[in-house]
Structures are given as structure tokens and as C-alpha cells.
Amino acid sequence: MTLLLTGAQPYGEQPRDLLIVDGVIREVAEPGTITAPEGAETIDLRGQVLLPGLVDLHVHLREPGFESSETVATGSRAAAKGGFTTIFAMANTSPVQDTAGVVEAVWALGRDAGLADVRPIGAVTVSRAGEQLAELGSMADSRAGVRVFSDDGDCVFDPLIMRRALEYVRAFDGVVAQHAQEPKLTVGAQMNEGAVSAELGLGGWPAVAESSIIARDALLAEQTGSRVHVCHVSTEAAIEVVRWAKARGIDITAEVTPHHLILTEERVRGFDARFKVNPPLRTDADVVALRAALADGTIDAVATDHAPHPRDAKEREWDFAAMGMVGLESALRVVYATMVEPGTITWQDVARIMSEAPARIGRADDAGRPIAVGEPANLTAFDPSAGGEFTEADLAGKSTNSPFLGMHLPGAVTTTIFRGVPTLREGNVVIPGEES
Structure with a gap:
């Protein structure tokens, strides 16, 4: 799978585009300077913080x-x-x-x-x-x-x-x-x-x-x-x-x-x-x-x-x-x-x-890696401008015993990428094999 992430801010710093190919970060460059291969999927992350x-x-x-x-x-x-x-x-x-x-x-x-x-x-x-x-x-x-x-x-x-x-x-x-x-x-x-x-x-x-x-x-x-x-x-x-x-x-x-x-x-x-x-x-x-x-x-x-x-x-x-x-x-x-x-x-x-x-x-050597060329594409995008009341709709597990239900929590995780594949898109969990 090939992904182009556009406008993301790694570690909250200057915006960058990232090209991900087969689960690995292949390029990190200024916005608009990466030519994505044919068939690449683009995810717009402008204004969002990108974390490992x-x-x-x-x-x-x-x-x-x-x-x-x-x-x-x-x-x-x-x-x-x-x-x-x-x-x-x-x-x-x-x-x-x-x-x-x-x-x-x-x-x-x-x-x-x-x-x-x-x-x-x-x-x-x-x-x-x-x-x-x-x-x-x-x-x-x-x-x-x-x-x-x-x-x-x-x-x-x-x-x-x-x-x-x-x-x-x-x-x-x-x-x-x-x-x-x-x-x-x-x-x-x-x-x-x-x-x-x-x-x-x-x-x-x-x-x-x-x-x-x-x-x-x-x-x-x-x-x-x-x-x-x-x-x-x-x-x-x-x-x-x-x-x-x-x-x-x-x-x-x-x-x-x-x-x-x-x-x-x-x-x-x-x-x-x-x-x-x-x-x-x-x-x-x-x-x-x-x-x-x-x-x-x-x-x-x-x-x-x-x-x-x-x-x-x-x-x-x-x-x-x-x-x-x-x-x-x-x-x-x-x-x-x-x-x-x-x-x-x-x-x-x-x-x-x-x-x-x-x-x-935990000695998870392939996790916690920096956002850099050649590193595994395990990434999290967070939108600081989002947020609101935390509700059961924000829960994706089987149980709902959250102490934060009804509380205002700022920001929101919008995208999660695991080994180069999105598992969360626009806040919605993507189940392997069930993509539309």
C-alpha cells in the first residue's frame, strides 16, 4: 500500500508531506514537493500533529x-x-x-x-x-x-x-x-x-x-x-x-x-x-x-x-x-x-x-520509532482544534465504563496508521477486510 500524508506537523513542528510505501516511510519533505506514485492514497492532515x-x-x-x-x-x-x-x-x-x-x-x-x-x-x-x-x-x-x-x-x-x-x-x-x-x-x-x-x-x-x-x-x-x-x-x-x-x-x-x-x-x-x-x-x-x-x-x-x-x-x-x-x-x-x-x-x-x-x-524494538525516512510507518494524527463532549460514540471497545463520559475533552485522534495501513480514518476505525 502507498500513502501520501499531506501537510502533517511531525511533533507539532513545521508541516511536512510523508510518502509511505509498503509500511515504511520513504520520503519526508516540504509540502507539495513529493510526487506520489500512481495509485497512492492521499490523506490530508493539514493542521494536525503527527506523532509516532x-x-x-x-x-x-x-x-x-x-x-x-x-x-x-x-x-x-x-x-x-x-x-x-x-x-x-x-x-x-x-x-x-x-x-x-x-x-x-x-x-x-x-x-x-x-x-x-x-x-x-x-x-x-x-x-x-x-x-x-x-x-x-x-x-x-x-x-x-x-x-x-x-x-x-x-x-x-x-x-x-x-x-x-x-x-x-x-x-x-x-x-x-x-x-x-x-x-x-x-x-x-x-x-x-x-x-x-x-x-x-x-x-x-x-x-x-x-x-x-x-x-x-x-x-x-x-x-x-x-x-x-x-x-x-x-x-x-x-x-x-x-x-x-x-x-x-x-x-x-x-x-x-x-x-x-x-x-x-x-x-x-x-x-x-x-x-x-x-x-x-x-x-x-x-x-x-x-x-x-x-x-x-x-x-x-x-x-x-x-x-x-x-x-x-x-x-x-x-x-x-x-x-x-x-x-x-x-x-x-x-x-x-x-x-x-x-x-x-x-x-x-x-x-x-x-x-x-x-x-x-517493554523492549518493543519496532515501536516508538522516530518519524523519519526508513522507519516503520506506525503513526498517529491528532487535531488540536477538534474536541467536545466525550460520549459513548467515542468508544470503540466492548465496554463503556469511562470516567470521562459527559466531560469536555479537547482535540481528537483522526488517523492511526499501523505498519503503513490506516486503522483509523477521520475518526472511524477501519477493520481489516471490511474496507469499502
Whole structure:
């Protein structure tokens, strides 16, 4: 396939035309100076920012086992809608992604969907039970080529198991992605611990339950010479631990979700379970600290923690509602609203935190590549002048449990190109084999 992209602004800079042939960027030149081959399709991107295809380190695709919430195919559609060309699928499926067979099955489902590169994350422990290491080596050697391992949804709470996992993955340059939650400090937790939880009479999730695990794992990573990644950092205290660890030279990285960059515990007052998530929404001070840490590089990446649930799992009493939010379709718009519009970061920074860094952490060597001649054509176009109320029409996955429904979000992803083929045109997902 041959594409000519006209008038795009790579990294928000000067307009350029790009010629894409057979999945590779062949030319980048001033507008109007490229002669497209016969049969080339032209996509007008004037006034739009062009970014490397987005990469999400933290997605729950639910398949196998929980297809009522999401499947690999529907999650891939949500990814395309949000501008993502590579997504890492978490292991809390049924059966759990703890063997080569299961991760290869998920990888194959992503390949067949054809909308994004789906990279399975392997479980750290068998059945995510925290008692015995899973088949880390065989998952790494499988066709899925797993390099990220996580029991996300549960903390690897046993320090000996965590140490052994870190030692094991070092052999093939893997990383353990930790859900930092000390379980004994969060029994019965329903929201952030503080004045609001006390007022509402809900069990509190204290900040120290996050920061204490991060500190422990940072020291274990230092001792083993291995890599540790912190999932969904949510508190100012956790940021300080990550900053301290990096200053010591420890190989630690961290991610923040879009919802933790914009929403606070005050949203819980309405007992709308769309705002129930783990880790919980925190305070205004935490949001300010998270934004600053993302800007200064203490937090390396944005990851959605896209967590679909059917309506009946959310539309119920707060105490019994499921935790989690969908986020693939809204992520770039939230980052634009919270970080770019205020002038805190540039579009180059957006490429770093939403493409380059997550690809590097996950060892997805063909993702997060620069917009340059000879590079793979995985691209995302964003129109800053668009935007409006976020509605269910903006969702392309199977579930609708977005915390942003009814909110105004600026900008819009208009075009996603995966391996040289548009998967999103004018905001509409293009399903392979169904093009008109």
C-alpha cells in the first residue's frame, strides 16, 4: 500500500508531506514537493500533529475468559481509536497468561485482528497466586517474545518471590511490572484514605501501601541488578521513592494513568462507580505532583490501565462495584488537556512519554520509532482544534465504563496508521477486510 500524508506537523513542528510505501516511510519533505506514485492514497492532515504510533504498557484485554468485558479484537479497535499501534496485554485472564501456550494464543489473536501489535504480558507467578514463579523463560522464548511480567491486579507481595523473579528476567533483559499495593494495608479499601473517606464512611487505601512496596522493590532491583517497573503510580509519596531510587542509579521506571492526571477523590462523593479504580483517585496535591513528575522525567510513561467491565459490574452499589476504567480512546486527549495545553510539556515530550519510553521499557524494538525516512510507518494524527463532549460514540471497545463520559475533552485522534495501513480514518476505525 502507498500513502501520501499531506501537510502533517511531525511533533507539532513545521508541516511536512510523508510518502509511505509498503509500511515504511520513504520520503519526508516540504509540502507539495513529493510526487506520489500512481495509485497512492492521499490523506490530508493539514493542521494536525503527527506523532509516532502510541504505545500502551498496561491494557486489560480480558480474553481469554472474560469476553463479556472485552476481547483482543475489540480492545484492538479501542487502541486504533485512541491512536495506539502497540499495546501490552495484562496477564489477569482465565486461564492466566502464565505459560507459553496462553501468551502465544493472545499474541495470535492480536495478529489476526490486525489493528495493533498486541504484546502479551506474562504472569510473574503461577495463576497470579504469588506462591510459585511462572514459566518466565518459556514465555520469553515463545513466539510472543514476552519481556514484561506482571501479576497486575495483585501485588507480588512475597519479597523472596520478587527477588527470584528479578534475578530470572535479568537473563533475557526482561522487566517485572509491579502492582504496588501492600495487601495487609488495604484490606477493605474502597477509596483513597483521608478526610473524604472518613466523611463518606468508606474503607481507606493509604498512600504508604504504594510507596512501601516501591521502596522494597527498588532495593531488590538494586541488589539483583535487574529492572523493575512501577505500574500506575498515584501518590506524591510514591514519586519521591521513585526519584530517590533513580538518584541511586537503580534501574527503575514508572508509569502514570491519564485518569490520575486529571481526576481526584472528590469524584467519589457521588458514589458513581465509574470513578472506582485501583489504585484509587487521590488528592489534588497528588495530581499536581504526578503532572510535575511526568514533566521532569521522574515518571517515564503514560499507560492507560484500560480495564473494561460490563455495565452490571459497574451499575451497582459502590462497595460491590468492580474497580477499573476504560482509557484507550481518551488517553491522548487527556494528556493534551492536562499537559500540553497548559504548556507544561511539548509534543516531543508526548512522543517520549506515550511512544518512545513505553516501547523501550517493554523492549518493543519496532515501536516508538522516530518519524523519519526508513522507519516503520506506525503513526498517529491528532487535531488540536477538534474536541467536545466525550460520549459513548467515542468508544470503540466492548465496554463503556469511562470516567470521562459527559466531560469536555479537547482535540481528537483522526488517523492511526499501523505498519503503513490506516486503522483509523477521520475518526472511524477501519477493520481489516471490511474496507469499502
